[in-house]
Amino acid sequence: MNKISALTKPKTIEIDISRIRYVLEQGNRESHWLKKLSDQQLTQEILKITQIKRFIEKGQGDLSFRAKILSNFDATVKAFNLDVCSDDVEFLWNPRSAKPPQGYQEFNDIQSQWAQSIINLAGSSSNLRYRAWRKRQVARCKSQVFQGDETQHFPVSFELNKGCSVGCWFCGVAAPSLGDIFLYTAENAQLWQEILVLMKQTLGDAAGAGFCYCATDPLDNPDYEKFLTDFHAILGVFPQTTTAQPLKDPERTRSLLKLSLEKGCLLNRFSIISLKLLERLHAEFTPEDLAFVGLVLQNPESGLPKSISGKARERAQRQAEKEDKAINDDHSGTTACVTGFLINMVDQSVKLISPCNASDRWPLGYQIYAQGTFSNAADLGLFMSAAIDQYMQIEVKDSDRLRFRPDLQYESLSDGFQLSTRFFKHKFRHADHIKQLGEILLPGNKTVAEILHLFNICGVPSGQIRKSINLMFSQGVFDDEPIT
Known part of the structure; x- marks a missing residue:
């Protein structure tokens, strides 16, 4: 069995190629390049990917590292025991003319797809x-x-x-x-x-x-x-695990990462609360150890x-x-x-x-x-x-008294209305009754039954009004902040 050897020190959970191939199988089937590599080629590619990842972690976590890189790239990567060339990371500062290495991008995409699958599962x-x-x-x-x-x-x-x-x-x-x-x-x-x-x-x-x-x-x-x-x-x-104590017991952390991957979790996170912790983490764990770990750089030097x-x-x-x-x-x-x-x-x-x-x-x-x-x-x-x-009602009830969220700014449109914050605009328009419905809803003092009655007087079917109200309801524009 081929093993990915550590570049910096012998302490490692030794990610074997079968485990890497397992991760690749979790990705989009359209991503084939890494899968087609031989074990030896894949080993070298993973070494390259994890070195780029570590370079990025140091750059994001330490402003002084960024300054040193700009001053003297070769001397800096050597001093920090990194095995990367400028071409591999040029995409970080020159994205218009340089792209991430294919293997790095594909490996990241697989982990992003896994994370998205958990979000999709939640919904x-x-x-x-x-x-x-x-x-x-x-x-x-x-x-x-x-x-x-x-x-x-x-x-x-x-x-x-x-x-x-x-x-x-x-x-x-x-x-x-x-x-x-x-x-x-x-x-x-x-x-x-x-x-x-x-x-x-x-x-x-x-x-x-x-x-x-x-x-x-x-x-x-x-x-x-x-x-x-x-x-x-x-x-x-x-x-998924997020911890600020990856160094509390390094061997336990290694075992947890191994167990996690064996059970199908492709990404865990370590919270980095100081530059010293980042430095100690990088000294204790090789880049390959942290292939499936995202660092949340909370230390002051990161500027997050x-x-x-x-x-x-x-x-x-x-x-x-x-x-x-x-x-x-x-x-x-x-x-x-x-x-x-x-x-x-x-x-x-x-x-x-x-x-x-x-x-x-x-x-x-x-x-x-x-x-x-x-x-x-x-x-x-x-x-x-x-x-x-x-x-957790699915639709509004006749007894519900409806009012728009107080953080939303109401604006009348020629064929409806919109509700806005500085972040997003909810637009409701085109149906003949929408503009009038917005004006009736705006004071926030009527129940659904009262609103339906007003439109019934005008000959507008209750079903149309209820459908429009439920559309607004589904978009979260009505105030549902807990009272107590």
């Missing part, structure tokens, strides 16, 4: 009520949330700890210090497995798009891998902007008070990526949430529609059923 729930609700939240975020197009909407997140040991100053969900841990005891394992079955029954295959962290770091839990193995066995997907939510919001508020200013919540953003159920297994709590711009009311960057506790899977099932019944 494929067999529960029609949840699917319709999620679709509305996606549409709402597109026009409401800063960088809403980049916001993901996964159906469930499990917290296997209470709090986090890392303590990032910018934590978007304001994780408290690490408290209790949900260990894989016989009793806890049974509860865990029963809840996973419940998720499958309630949400269908879409539950497999969930993950097992939120205001937690996965590697704080010594039994994390056992929980993931159950998740894969019951829901059919091995969840932070969502003004959670702890970052608390810090921004203190600074704003000193300067006698206010935070612009239109651009506060969010790190939240769950439109569904947030479940903490330690205190057995559950919330129904969806992303929003962080604000004084929602400082963690997500709206809470309902919350409760459970003592067993049956209790949790009752909560989920009640939440779905209350909040």
Whole structure:
């Protein structure tokens, strides 16, 4: 069996060619070039791909590296023990005349396709009520949330700890210090497995798009891998991991990456919170070790902007008070990526949430529609059923009092109207009744039944009006922010 050897040090999980070919088979069938290479050729290509990846990580994570590259490319790559030539990475600064190497682009595309498949899975729930609700939240975020197009909407997140040991100053969900841990005891394992079955029954295959962290770091839990193995066995997907502690136990990290890939997860993430951590990570793990790991470069030297939510919001508020200013919540953003159920297994709590711009009311960057506790899977099932019944209707009801979201700017058009934010425009036009319908909806004081009655007087069939209202409803333009 051919193995990809390390360029920098012998410590490696030794990605073998059969594993690489497994990854290639997950990609689009139209991508054939890497698949056609011999084992020896493929080995050399993967070495090249991972070296380019590492070059990019250093460039994105350290401004001084970028300056050194521009000053003296050859000396810099040699000093950082990188095996890349300028032609391989010219596309980074000269995209108009240079393209990424074919193998690098194809390998990235395969991982991107896998990530997109999880997003697609999240939207494929067999529960029609949840699917319709999620679709509305996606549409709402597109026009409401800063960088809403980049916001993901996964159906469930499990917290296997209470709090986090890392303590990032910018934590978007304001994780408290690490408290209790949900260990894989016989009793806890049974509860865990029963809840996973419940998720499958309630949400269908879409539950497999969930993950097992939120205001937690996965590697704080010594039994994390056992929980993931159950998740894969019951829901059919091995969840993606994001951790800020890849160096807490490097051998455990290697084992997790190996297990993850064997179970079909093609991409995990490491959060990099300091340049020193990036340097230590690159010293400990070879480029091949991290072939299937994305680095989230949160260190100050990367210049990556932070969502003004959670702890970052608390810090921004203190600074704003000193300067006698206010935070612009239109651009506060969010790190939240769950439109569904947030479940903490330690205190057995559950919330129904969806992303929003962080604000004084929602400082963690997500709206809470309902919350409760459970003592067993049956209790949790009752909560989920009640939440779905209350909040996840497929169409408007006659008793619903409709009002447009307050962040939307109404503008009359010659054949209809539009609702706009600085991020997106929702246009409703062409049908004869649309302009009048917009004007009736604008005050926000009428129920669906009252609106239908007004049009009935004018001889417009209720079916046409209801269809138009439900179209608006599906696009998330009506205000559904939780009252309490």
